[in-house]
Amino acid sequence: AQSVTQxxxxxxxxxxxxxxxxxxxxxxxxxxxxxYVQHPNKGxxxxxKYTSAATLVKGINGFExxxxxxxxxxxxxxxxxxxxxxxxxxCVVSDRDTGRRALTFGSGTRLQVQP
Amino acid sequence: xxxxxxxxxxxxxxxxxNVTFRCDPISEHNRLYWYRQTLxxxxxxxxxxxxxxxxxxxxxxxxxxxxxxxxxxxxxLEIQRTEQGDSAMYLCASSLDGRAGGYTFGSGTRLTVV
Numbered sequence: 261a262q263s264v265t266q267x268x269x270x271x272x273x274x275x276x277x278x279x280x281x282x283x284x285x286x287x288x289x290x291x292x293x294x295x296y297v298q299h300p301n302k303g304x305x306x307x308x309k310y311t312s313a314a315t316l317v318k319g320i321n322g323f324e325x326x327x328x329x330x331x332x333x334x335x336x337x338x339x340x341x342x343x344x345x346x347x348x349x350x351c352v353v354s355d356r357d358t359g360r361r362a363l364t365f366g367s368g369t370r371l372q373v374q375p
Numbered sequence: 376x377x378x379x380x381x382x383x384x385x386x387x388x389x390x391x392x393n394v395t396f397r398c399d400p401i402s403e404h405n406r407l408y409w410y411r412q413t414l415x416x417x418x419x420x421x422x423x424x425x426x427x428x429x430x431x432x433x434x435x436x437x438x439x440x441x442x443x444x445x446x447x448x449x450x451x452l453e454i455q456r457t458e459q460g461d462s463a464m465y466l467c468a469s470s471l472d473g474r475a476g477g478y479t480f481g482s483g484t485r486l487t488v489v
Binding site for chain 2: 296302303305360363366368
């Protein structure tokens, strides 16, 4: 079985400072990993994905994540937070070893950005 | 076709009533997934279809939950004899052959059982 653990339920940063959202995964296979963002009253939006190509993955809106197999981590970073980044972020693993390709979500990290 | 549509956006129902939600996926996507998201949690997988075939339903929360995709296009999720614990956001997503990162989620149906 595959799972992800988001290490912080809430993160608060000041606008213009770096963002770090932490995620550890557990998988018996080489995983596919994703970060999704959910703004209030809006659908889940894919930020970036790792599918066994480059370990440093660049996504939308300046976000990036690094896959570290030795640490079983897939942390999300952004050099400079913007007010519009305030949202709920989910680290996600796909069970690509089965045919269904269902997604397993972490419990989420709420990012607050202070002016 | 610009995305995955879900209807209604909000549903308030009395305990014991039946409710049905609809999902219209992206037209060329052959896979359709249902997820449930409770407050403060990430979405959890319920069931999925490839075309009209429901390939897994073991994760449906009880036998009160059922889903259909009769013509391989839109899908419905029905909850019979609703309970307060069914209050949640129900999300639909579609993809082409389950390709990694190829999911598109709808905005969800928020169910409140009173």
